[in-house]
Amino acid sequence: MRYGIAIFPSKTLQDIANSYRKRYDSHYAKIPPHLTLKESFHTTEEEIRQHVKYLRDAAANAKPFPLEVYKFSSFYPVTNTIYLKVKENEILTELQKRLNSGPFAQEAKYSFVPHITIGQNLESAECADVYSRLKLEAIHHTETADRFSLLYQLENGTWTVYETFLLGGAEND
């Protein structure tokens, strides 16, 4: 099975992201807006069950942190992706590292750039055009991220949440 780990931001931020995604993101109908913590990987349900404690510990060892979106950005021309850039944060960086280590070690295709995708698989011309307009727009939104989700992919390409993990202390809010 194919799994992935992501943070789903608040409804407010997801609605903002979706207002762009519905036009520009080929994955719009597959998964809600998210910040990817771990790229999709193949493993068995049995393996996941064995290592879910590692994820609980990673969550418990982190703390809720400010998730701050502060501008539009793009990976173009590496990939034709447009995203909301998320401010780097030590807790987030450390969490992402843990979720790609130990039993979840995975070769990284790219270095970690925290972001929420709003457009992908666009034609190069459209990507350049849309991004040239969006980068002139202001966006600023801060909220508290206090959880992440482990997901698996169905045969039709959509994703289902297997389990949410609350960052240390969030449970006692």
Added chain:
Amino acid sequence: MRYGIAIFPSKTLQDIANSYRKRYDSHYAKIPPHLTLKESFHTTEEEIRQHVKYLRDAAANAKPFPLEVYKFSSFYPVTNTIYLKVKENEILTELQKRLNSGPFAQEAKYSFVPHITIGQNLESAECADVYSRLKLEAIHHTETADRFSLLYQLENGTWTVYETFLLGGAEND
């Protein structure tokens, strides 16, 4: 915000359900296949945060139970809905009751019939036609349900998981 509570079955069962849903279910792109434990309801994030402990306790007081799908059925002509019928189970019944009591009390439109919808909002003629064919087909699938999810709805009608709750003891598996 609009919330709901559901059980997402295994990938296997979701893939089976989706093979029908893609043709017959108007909500196919809005939410993965699920067993509804609590109909959608309006409340605030603040209220949810205050009462999430009630949901954790409801989960802790339940136990993983066999989720057994054993036939196709329909609510037609009350609603033009076709579903996979889920065998009644004391743990499931009790859990559903708790999730509709206390701070989550809600007037029930219908009595609880555990099911996984595979078709809805069909024209009456199509509903009758599809159901007359499906009810001749055999289906039998049993698995263990060990969690439920609290979800909220985005502006575009899709649902995001807010938190998963493991049924008593599941965490130690």
